[in-house]
Amino acid sequence: MEIRDTLSSSLKEIETREGKRLYMFVCGPTVQDDPHMGHARTYIFYDVLARYLRYRGIRLFYLMNITDIEDHIITKMKETGRSWEDITATYSSRFFDVMEKLKIRSVNYYAFATDFIEEIISQIKRLMKKGYAYETSDGVYYRARKFKEYGRLSKQNLDQLMAGARVEVNEEKEDPLDFALWKKKKEREPSWQSPWGEGRPGWHIEDTAITESIFGPNYDIHGGAKDLIFPHHESEIAQMEAISRKRPMVKYWIHTGHLNVDDIKMSKSLKNFVTVEEALKNYWPEAIRIMMLSMKYNAPVNFEEKAAADAQGTAERIAILQHRVDDSPELKTERAVEAVMKIFAPLESDMNTPETMREIVSFVKDSLAKKGLTIQEKGEIRYVLSEVEKVLGIVHTPPLPERSLNVLLELRNELRKKGDFTSADRIRESLNSRGIKIEDTAEGSYLWW
RNA sequence: GGGUAGGUGGCAGAGUGGCUAUGCACGGGACUGCAGAUCCCGACUAUUGGGGUUCGAAUCCCCACCUACCCUCCA
Numbered sequence: 444m445e446i447r448d449t450l451s452s453s454l455k456e457i458e459t460r461e462g463k464r465l466y467m468f469v470c471g472p473t474v475q476d477d478p479h480m481g482h483a484r485t486y487i488f489y490d491v492l493a494r495y496l497r498y499r500g501i502r503l504f505y506l507m508n509i510t511d512i513e514d515h516i517i518t519k520m521k522e523t524g525r526s527w528e529d530i531t532a533t534y535s536s537r538f539f540d541v542m543e544k545l546k547i548r549s550v551n552y553y554a555f556a557t558d559f560i561e562e563i564i565s566q567i568k569r570l571m572k573k574g575y576a577y578e579t580s581d582g583v584y585y586r587a588r589k590f591k592e593y594g595r596l597s598k599q600n601l602d603q604l605m606a607g608a609r610v611e612v613n614e615e616k617e618d619p620l621d622f623a624l625w626k627k628k629k630e631r632e633p634s635w636q637s638p639w640g641e642g643r644p645g646w647h648i649e650d651t652a653i654t655e656s657i658f659g660p661n662y663d664i665h666g667g668a669k670d671l672i673f674p675h676h677e678s679e680i681a682q683m684e685a686i687s688r689k690r691p692m693v694k695y696w697i698h699t700g701h702l703n704v705d706d707i708k709m710s711k712s713l714k715n716f717v718t719v720e721e722a723l724k725n726y727w728p729e730a731i732r733i734m735m736l737s738m739k740y741n742a743p744v745n746f747e748e749k750a751a752a753d754a755q756g757t758a759e760r761i762a763i764l765q766h767r768v769d770d771s772p773e774l775k776t777e778r779a780v781e782a783v784m785k786i787f788a789p790l791e792s793d794m795n796t797p798e799t800m801r802e803i804v805s806f807v808k809d810s811l812a813k814k815g816l817t818i819q820e821k822g823e824i825r826y827v828l829s830e831v832e833k834v835l836g837i838v839h840t841p842p843l844p845e846r847s848l849n850v851l852l853e854l855r856n857e858l859r860k861k862g863d864f865t866s867a868d869r870i871r872e873s874l875n876s877r878g879i880k881i882e883d884t885a886e887g888s889y890l891w892w
Numbered sequence: 893g894g895g896u897a898g899g900u901g902g903c904a905g906a907g908u909g910g911c912u913a914u915g916c917a918c919g920g921g922a923c924u925g926c927a928g929a930u931c932c933c934g935a936c937u938a939u940u941g942g943g944g945u946u947c948g949a950a951u952c953c954c955c956a957c958c959u960a961c962c963c964u965c966c967a
Contacts, residue, residue: 452896485967515965597963603894604963664944668967669896700897701961708961737905741897741961750904753916763930797906801914822955864925871927882929
């Protein structure tokens, strides 16, 4: 399959290592606030990428870092008076909770930055030895211009870049472009021992220390959202390649587009942050996944009520189809396999999930239109939906209704037969208020949510 | 100022040289006690502007205009 690589800005065929192995690293969150829809957008895409690569038989190791020490966390400490441990424990557990709710379970290992302090220090030492780093009164910095490829990933001309309104307070730095590898401790900040005194790591070095420890100096896919290209990923390349001299650090750089809210960039200053928990109050996880997958991964996604409601409708239609066929065992026939291939084919060209969604919607529509499905047809549809679920995670399966609910449903049907619609409607309303929908069909009624 | 990605019907959004997606919204109908959901039929029928290449362009090339994002912490 082909994927667009940011560094070469061209499509590249994905090649695996020996034994069909592939190493992927994706930049995780800084655990200092509730996960928002931007996180959902990014991590849903990489989840589907990981699922699809594995579906194709690739033995993927998917690694994600968790930034648990960083300026924002310190700001949060000062604002709230809470301890570092308290903040990072709270928000990392919320992050994992949200990932689980969104059916993102493809990550093999979450690496917390502070578990890699030794490796970080080792990398900084090596950079100093090679002349890429220098110490000042407040930290250790990387000599960006010494690495001649700096700017290649983001296609930035370093001198033009300088024209931007770059506010630099630090007079000790040799060049405003230089970035921190180690920050020396200030009053009441969490800190670790190092050859440069107590302090904490810079942001960019966390990731290269983690990936070097787990994957070595070279690996295959590095993902993240677009805003990380500069300076974060640019600096990662500078660090790792300066240390190892083994190029390229990664073979495929993938960057996802942002999430806008009502066409406006989501930002703290505009107070238009939508958390995942808020969105989940109104929409199924499957609907959120569908919404994200309805646009190409590198384009911006707009989160607005209409788009979300559309996605919810699609998710419900898939769920209705699933309900119609779940009394038959899966049946893998040639016809079913062909249908699956048709659905996944667009993923081969740069993960064209919108096209795949279109194929699914059209498959679901055709299947719903068929009256009186045979056992075989049901089994085939079930097989297709199950494959779709494996890769995309968009088939909503309602939990089995409790006995008491079924009793209510039967009672309502009896009331309907008798013509007591007032009481029947009261039951429907009561169930609706609990988020449970009643589906009256020609073959009878059932509950779902 | 530099960079990246784009400009497709009322809206959202695919399609990379010929067969003009799909969804939502809209009109009519079926089913239903009703509502919702589902299904059927229908109408509208687009490719930012201007040049060029071609038998033929939304699709390739050039110019112009416009938009979003990045260059500052950010998924």
